[in-house]
Amino acid sequence: MNILILGGTRFLGRHLVNSALARGHAVTLFNRGQSNPGLYSQLETILGDREKDLNLLAGRRWDAVIDTCGYVPRAVGLSAGALREVAGGYVFISSISVYEDFSKIGITEEDPVGKLEDESVEDITGDSYGPLKALCEKTVEAAFPGRALVIRPGLIVGAYDPTDRFTYWPVRVAIGGDILAPEGPEAPVQIIDARDLAEFTLHLIEQKAAGVYHVTGPDYPLTLGEVINVSRDISGSQIHIHWAPNDFLEQHKVEPWSDLPVWFPDTPENIGFSRVSVSKAVAAGLTFRPLAETVRDTLDWAATRPLDYQWNAGLDPEREVGLIKLLEEEIL
16 A cells, blocks of 8 residues: 555654555655654655645545644644545544543543634643544544544553653663552553554554544553563562552642653543543454563663653652652651
8 A cells, every 4th residue: 555644753653654664555754854854764755844835745646644743623634635635545643632521431432522612722731632633533534534544542652752651660660679659559551552553553544444443452451550560570670669649649749641650540530541442443453462562672762762861751760769758757
């Protein structure tokens, strides 16, 4: 197949390119050339911005286009409209965050998505991100009726992840020692290895599938305790976990998803956040590599980064030491 990827040189985009090439597809990239320029010098890369350079795609034909970097419906509408007559299908990478209510365990693709009072808003915040993604989905589906494939990933993890939201835990556990962790070992988490996400997306494209799919995992209840234990086993480190209750973390302004990533408080209003149903995707062929493989490969990649790398998630070591001291004082 002949596939156009919008983006393609950062994190998930890289894995999509690698997967498509490994499966024998022809790949063209359309991006601004700002992230990892020259990464795929062997591929045709059309340099441009979807806001003003979509004319560069005129006169071409692709079996499918994958949009990895659409965040506001106006911009997504520009690319979807320009490609409507020249692409067989449009794949939009959305997010589990589209839902308006996470108080339900087992959210499915049919549950209501969030809405914005002002749909012209383009400021991307914690409150607007999900509803904007939902509007992007609607825009793509209007441009490609019956030919739109919407992928809603959960937390994407693995090599090249710029957010550090999963990488923090394998690396922190590998360092060893006293570690602050949230809630308890049974705290639920859902993640998807970027390679599994890419493989499944290409599988659906090859099947000419349309519709909406949750792509997170695994296909069993995963806990933060298991992530930590597997990370310990892989690295061979010696650790002592200090499990901090939610009220302590809230009192000391320890932010979920950023200060202590992967985890989101398992409260009644958020009980479904890490328990989203993936049964539709599994039935369609989604598979998951072992967690140990994801952890090992994440550690190997993280080891290639500069020693002075500035982390984008996780606790600062000094703050972690101070919080553990406060937690132990409360316990005593």
